[in-house]
Amino acid sequence: MPKIPHVYYDKATSSYYAVASIGFDELTGKRLQKKKRGFRTQLEAKKWYNDFIARHSKKAITNSISLTMDVFLEKYFIPSYKNKVSDRTFLTFRSKLLRLKYFYRMKLVDIKPIHVKNWHTELFEANLSNNYVKDLHQTLKEIFDMAMVLGVVNENPARIVKNVSRTKCKVDFWTKEEFEAVIHTFQKDDILEHLKFITIYFLFMTGLRISELQALYWDDIDFENKSFIVSKSMFYQNRNTWQINPTKTTAGTRLIYLDDTTLELLQEWRTHQEKIGQISFIFSYNCLPVTKTMLVKAIKVHSERAGVKSIRIHDLRHSHASFLLSLGMNDLEIQNRLGHADVQTTLRTYSHLRPNAMREVADKLEGQIKLI
Incomplete structure (x- = not known):
């Protein structure tokens, strides 16, 4: 039964x-x-x-009736949520809790759809993005879902109130020419400048996520076969707290081949690095992984020197995709290179980077069918 x-x-x-x-x-x-x-x-x-x-x-x-949001979170939701998600996801959730303080002293049974809508208004007045507000709303829905399962409330006000629309993020990138202008501004005789150079160069030429790059050891590079396997990523909080985990999805584990120039630059960096000592991490000068803070500042400074727009670290991944498209790579090749779970993600993210693609298809079809 x-x-x-x-x-x-x-x-x-x-x-x-x-x-x-x-x-x-x-x-x-x-x-x-x-x-x-x-x-x-x-x-x-x-x-x-x-x-x-x-x-x-x-x-x-x-x-x-007297069970408030803060008590429910502390005694029920947080312990349950922490046991089923990764440390990285839980840390992100903890940061969201600050935005839920609007409800903390309210009794769960008293929270109505009008309160959720007013909460949205306050979040937007704090200049938070649509995407962040949407994520916060999803968290509130999950909290009330558990409250319903436990019999605390009879309805979920966050489900009654429709979530806000997600804004499509602008995909920014450097062209090949802009990237060349930036990398020519580095003075590689300085160890820190050399580290910044090779890190930014490697991100542009491989499309790795920063967390994947931080977790790379020299033993991961197969110089003979000109390749390396992406099989792990780093959850970095600060210089004293970080951990290496497997890639988030199966598709994230992938084999990436390297061109000869990139391999030569890696060897050049390795020689410079060895003057300091034996360091296991590829992208490090002090046995600690390179940090986002260092790279953000490096991109800003060297973009200004080169006279090109500054981009985010993640935009180097977009830059790699754009570079591959310019070389004629197809969507499946780009999907595998970037470690997307499915080709639809690749299409949604990068289709606009080649606006003439559909016209090129029509041009290729012209004359292919003989009518006589």
Whole structure:
């Protein structure tokens, strides 16, 4: 027989029992439950559950009425969420909690759709982007989903209020000429400048995510076969706290081949690095991984020197994709190179970089079919 919610089988007594949630203690926030044992069938247990809930629904609401958002987060949602996500995801979630303080002292049963909408207004007044507000709203939905499962509330106000629309992020990049102008501004005789140069060069020529680059060791490079395998990424918080994890998806694990010039530049950097000592990380001068802060500043400074626009670190990945497109690479080749989970991601992100593609298709079709 299919599993019936709130009904369980007791092997010791070969019988069924039901568990009904009747709310939460007003002072401690502890969940209150009523358990009834000794049923011969699932249906008997389910009937008792339905009758009990019908009789005690008002009492359940009363017991839950004082449970505030901050207590619910601390005692129920956060412990559960932390156990099912990665450290990186949980750290991102913790930063979102600051934006949920609007609801902290409110009782969950008192939070209505109008409060959620007013919360949206305050977030936009704080100049937060549509995309960030959308992510915050999704978090609120998940919190209320758990509250419903636990019987604290009867509806999810975040689901009633529609989420905001996501704004498509602008894909910025350097052209080949802009990239050349930037890399010519580095003085590689200085160890730090050399590190910045090789890091930015490698990101442009491989399309790696910064977290993937930070996790690369010299042992990962196969100089003989001119390749390396992307199989891990780094979760970096600060110089004292960082960890290396497997890539997030199966598609993220990939083999990347390197051109001869990039290999030569890596060897040149390795020689310079070895003057300091034996360092396992490729992109390091002090046995610690290169940081985003260093690269952000380097891109800004050297862009100004070269007289080209400054871009984000992640835009070097877009720059690589644009460079591949200019060389005539197809979508599947780019998908595999960048480690996208599916080709649709590649198409959505980079299709606009070749606006003449559809016209080129028509030009190639011209004259292919003989009518006589």
